[in-house]
Amino acid sequence: MIDPHILSSDMSESVMIYGGSDNLEKAIEKATVDRPDCIFIVTTCASGIIGEDVLSVMENAKKKHDDIEFHLMNADGNISGDFMQGVIDSSIMVASEIVDWASIPEGRKVNLIGEKNIAMNHEHNFHFIKGILNALDLEVNCRFICNTTIDEIKGLNRAALNILAHRDYFGRALSDYFVNEHGLKFTKNPFPIGYNETVDLICELSKYFSADELAQPIISENRKRYEEYMSPLRGQLEGKRIMLVALSQSIDWIVETAKGLGMDIVKVGICDYSQEEGLASRYAHSLPLEMNYDPSKRKDDILDLEPDLVISNYSSVGLPNMASYSVIPLCPDIGFFTGVEMAYRWKNILSLPRTEGWKKDAYL
């Protein structure tokens, strides 16, 4: 990711008038020097607006370099949509043009679909899932599309089952495509955040692949460790009032941790965030929940509800110093201990004075 293999056709003012096929041909020739397996051509706004005939240039290149695959992503910059639409369109183009759909599922192989390439923890999360799969005698077939190869993508259909990394807008668009167009099977559970979700995924996988005898030791061992981690926290967090303001609608790992520690959840405000599927909490009926929460209400709610701890995806300045504040990641680390690890941070934060010194200097 440090120096992406991205070449530009260097469109200039004259290209806008006379067209840029020559520039594109030169850029393609430059890209072929190292004989990559595949070259993707992506169009920008300017290319789309002037109606550049990129397809013809690509077809000519295909004839000239028959050992290299060429694929065209007609993004036309923003004309076809925003950033996320580009990610979705490109992924679907890759799936439809590169995957060998004639291949058939074989053995105990699983695909991981829709990992977030730009999240800092995507490799950490991958290694956790891989560890779980290996413990269940399963194998990762293809990471679509994250640190993968053209060969892996071609063999995507060899997997018996697919796990969605995140059930967000991107993940749902991909799974809808794979299910509706190619009949792929997905687990009900995506990458798991927190103890319960992790157990759910392991149970689902073990049931599908008949690996119950392998799953139970994993679950029981981690249940024991989970309890060992939670137990010392209860004395310090039980009865503490906690308020949650979140962009993410995947909140159960937080709720189950807070409830498991005997904390008093005084408010859950879910902000309107277009990337999310909608709240699907198993605790929704028992929470003081406000959907489409207006963040400007935070101050008044804090003054009114007097929480000990306010947790949100981002910390903001200017909120009352009667509470302590902590941040939850938009893309948490996955696994059994996401919640309990976060709770150790809550404990530490609550052990401190409400406001640290630098915050008192705001008036300066």
Added chain:
Amino acid sequence: MPTCNSIDIAPDALTGAIIAMEGISDGATILNGPTGCKYFHGAISDSQYPRSFSVDPLDYGKVHYFGQPRVPTTYLDSNDYVFGSSEKVRVLTDELVGKYAIVSIVNSPGASLLAEDLERLIDKDRMFLIETTGFSGSMFDGFQNAVITLLERFSIKGLEEQDMTVNLVGISIYHKHWQGNIEEIRSILSKMGIRVNAVVCAGSSFEDLKGVGNAKCNIIVHEEYGLRIAEWLRSELSMPFINPPMGAPVGFGSIESFIKNVSSFFDVDPNKALDSVKDSRSHCYGVLSRYNSLSGLPRGATFSIHSDPSLALPLFHMLYDYLGMIPESISLTTDSKLSVSKGIDSYLTSKGLGDALRELSGSFPDILLSDGNTISKHRLDNQLVEGIEISLPSHGYSDVLPKATLGIKGTYIILEKILNGLYRVY
């Protein structure tokens, strides 16, 4: 002369134009373009020149801001390519005009192709439109074109020049530690009794920019960002300029050269300024003497530079002439025919070091002076290298101590990093 080995991901003219406008202390910039062109510029403007304490996206939830405090956008989509973006522009200008001294509207490349008549929306005293920044131009071109267009429109002609004043041109908020750099140059100039009138599009107010003609002359800080601006000011406002022949003032030799050039122009006594450099040389002598006694270093250690020419030239002199280090490779971010580029070429050739004028790829220096991306990339091949960031993009180190890349402070910081880096390498 080898140029940037990551040229395809180097900032371009659109970035240069936005960075120029965001450098006006009481200005705001509207990007008439898609969100894809917005995020980097919003982030880099806010991080380089913060105007607010919060980066909580919930505090910037209004539709044009997309969670960022700077560079609101019209988020052009396919509909706007048919029906135009005027209404979106109008909503934003209604919000911003009056709150800011100057509101700049910068068209993205796609928006510029629409050739929409946005001038009709412009309040010509308080707004400013950059219809096109070019399509594949360099950041240096984009920055200078934007500044010149702004000055063409707003700089006041016929002002009475104030003696012993200068403008600094060719420095932007995209330069690493730009505020510290300006303070360092101010400090050097003040020792010669010279005051800075305006720092053009890097922290000065709109009013100061209008009064750019008040200064006696312009000093170019980074030639690639400032030569054309200085030439324009000479042509249109009859203002002379100083283009320091040793590049930006970093490293004692270059700082002394800078002082002598400026003092000569103003016919003032340079000794107070030169004495301060002498004091710094004396201080560093003590450090280097002890360091060298134990290790023999930094003499004989190797270095590479990949940077803008205005930094490469003085840093080369610092490492080669002052520290006795050996150049592995020197490569530049632009092949423009600048005097600093020619200076590097001719000096290396005169020393029999012409072979060092090559790309970083394939060289294995002990010390690499460059931007964060280049350093990271190089470390994949050369894990022992000590990378010293002198330009953006950055690895994201949070600076608390106010720092500089230029001046005495910049020289100290770079020297300190070289010495400690070499101890790790050797």
